[in-house]
Amino acid sequence: QVQLVQSGAEVKKPGASVKVSCKASGYSFTSYGISWVRQAPGQGLEWMGWTTTYNDNTNYAQKFQGRVTMTTDISTSTAYMDLRSLRSDDTAVYFCARFRRDVETIASWFDPWGQGTLVTVSS
């Protein structure tokens, strides 16, 4: 079955970087993009950006421009999200999701999602 499995929880100090991985299985990895969404404790969902998987084209939310890098490794069907200069308000669960796009329209959606990775930023 289609599945995305993320790396484990991380604890980082302010100013540090974190790299979260997302390993895909059950489908052709290069046929879909990967998007990243985060959720602060008790809060809603925030889209961070997405990346293609065949040529590493990216589209980042303005809020994260300059601090985030999304990459993929097609040899292992794994996507990565690297977030730098961490602050306490980056404490959140980070989700990856397969980014599906309709072939005839601009419609897109996220399905399925990884289980989430808790990143805690604390001194």
Next chain:
Amino acid sequence: DIQMTQSPSSLSASVGDRVTITCRASQSISRYLNWYQQKPGRAPKLVIYTSSKLQTGAPSRFRGSGSGTDFTLSINNLQPEDFGHYYCQQSYSPPYTFGQGTNLEI
């Protein structure tokens, strides 16, 4: 950025009820609107995509509608497993913004 506003923010209902959640976009997004269900401690799950298309495996009691700026998610014959948070999300243009969520309590 396109702002997405959901109402109500929380909703209490009983098994067998019909409930409706609304989502309004700050500008027209055609039919490019998705709905997700999230249970505590779990990842979101796609329920409806492109306003009215039922995701494979989602129960037929879920129904989405709307276009332009106003959208609704209806759940008929509410079941105990339908509790959780529901989020709308626009896919018209990046950043792909979400509504603030609706907490459905059974």
